[in-house]
Amino acid sequence: MFPPDSDLSLLSEPHNRRAWLRRFALPALALASIPRAEAFEWQVVQEDGRDYVKLEDIKTFYKFPRLLREGRNAWLRSNTMIIKFSTSAEDIFINNVKFCLSFPTSEKNGSVLVSRVDLAKLLDPIIRPTYIENAQGFDTVVIDAGHGGHDSGAVGSYGAEKAYTLDTALRLEKKLKELGYKTLLTRRSDVFLTLGERVAIANRTPRSIFVSVHYNSYSSSSAIGLETFALAPQGTATTYDALKSSDMANRRGNARDSENIALATAVHANTLYKLRSVDRGVKRARYSVISGIEKPGILVEGGFVSSPSEGARIHRPDFRQSLAESIAGGIGNFRRALMKRSSVPQRSAP
Numbered sequence: 001m002f003p004p005d006s007d008l009s010l011l012s013e014p015h016n017r018r019a020w021l022r023r024f025a026l027p028a029l030a031l032a033s034i035p036r037a038e039a040f041e042w043q044v045v046q047e048d049g050r051d052y053v054k055l056e057d058i059k060t061f062y063k064f065p066r067l068l069r070e071g072r073n074a075w076l077r078s079n080t081m082i083i084k085f086s087t088s089a090e091d092i093f094i095n096n097v098k099f100c101l102s103f104p105t106s107e108k109n110g111s112v113l114v115s116r117v118d119l120a121k122l123l124d125p126i127i128r129p130t131y132i133e134n135a136q137g138f139d140t141v142v143i144d145a146g147h148g149g150h151d152s153g154a155v156g157s158y159g160a161e162k163a164y165t166l167d168t169a170l171r172l173e174k175k176l177k178e179l180g181y182k183t184l185l186t187r188r189s190d191v192f193l194t195l196g197e198r199v200a201i202a203n204r205t206p207r208s209i210f211v212s213v214h215y216n217s218y219s220s221s222s223a224i225g226l227e228t229f230a231l232a233p234q235g236t237a238t239t240y241d242a243l244k245s246s247d248m249a250n251r252r253g254n255a256r257d258s259e260n261i262a263l264a265t266a267v268h269a270n271t272l273y274k275l276r277s278v279d280r281g282v283k284r285a286r287y288s289v290i291s292g293i294e295k296p297g298i299l300v301e302g303g304f305v306s307s308p309s310e311g312a313r314i315h316r317p318d319f320r321q322s323l324a325e326s327i328a329g330g331i332g333n334f335r336r337a338l339m340k341r342s343s344v345p346q347r348s349a350p
């Protein structure tokens with residue numbers, strides 16, 4: 001049960017963002033929302049040919065003490081989590097961290113509706129990672145430095161993505177080893193690897209997760225911020241794209257949907273908190289490295305080399321060190337959340 005509800009000001013005070021991020025990063029979150037023991041009947045609403053559920057049902061199922069509405073916005077609130085929804089929106093905010101939905105929210109008869117896919121593939125693994133079915137323990141992190149060799153990746157005024165990713169990967173390796181993990185780098189020097197070779201390394205490494213490190217670029221130099229990608233669930237579009245027929249295929253990585261989004265959340269939230277980057281969100285993609293792996297995996301875009309300000313920041317070794325340490329911290333939070341599983345009775349996801 002939740003302690004008494006007391007501090008509504010947290011909903012609107014941005015200076016509390018750090019406190020919320022810190023709490024969000026804590027593994028205690030995993031135990032925050034144990035669902036009811038009695039049977040629960042979800043009321044499914046059809047909109048645009050898809051299944052949706054009402055926020056009122058989500059509130060009841062996960063025992064959020066409060067559901068607040070104000071205009072287009074709605075908030076589910078507990079003592080550890082605030083989820084902000086807006087009607088007809090593609091994004092939600094969990095403890096002020098942005099998540100891109102697979103389908104926009106909707107509204108019917110005064111209730112905000114969330115797609116069943118987003119409930120099962122986004123909200124459930126984040127609200128209660130302890131309930132992720134068949135989650136596998138890991139002791140090894142496969143670190144993939146994006147690009148290399150003739151493939152420079154994005155090139156900014158200060159340097160090339162391939163050099164920054166390799167340096168970040170080596171720093172991440174060092175940090176993870178200090179924390180007791182085994183590590184494997186897909187490349188340790190300025191060489192070219194195909195995406196398939198990177199996937200193969202991940203798939204033959206037992207008890208592992210996969211983290212691909214990249215830096216971004218965009219035609220507008222004003223684009224900045226951190227974005228973290230998890231594989232798009234089967235039958236959903238990649239973030240901000242239209243649905244297409246190839247989205248219907250089941251990819252190997254979809255077997256790990258729940259772990260993928262939980263890992264993305266842990267790394268993204270911890271990195272935002274530590275680096276205070278602009279939050280571009282936890283997004284969905286079908287990049288081959290995260291489509292083809294059989295292990296939980298994510299792709300982190302640590303910032304924009306195309307931005308004069310962020311490019312300068314990325315060029316600084318201390319920034320890349322902080323990024324590496326915050327990714328490592330996020331991995332630790334993910335592992336601790338999963339390890340709580342054994343102490344919680346299991347129940348299937350909605």
Ligand SMILES: [Zn+2]
Nearest residue numbers: 146153214215
């Ligand atoms: Zn890249």
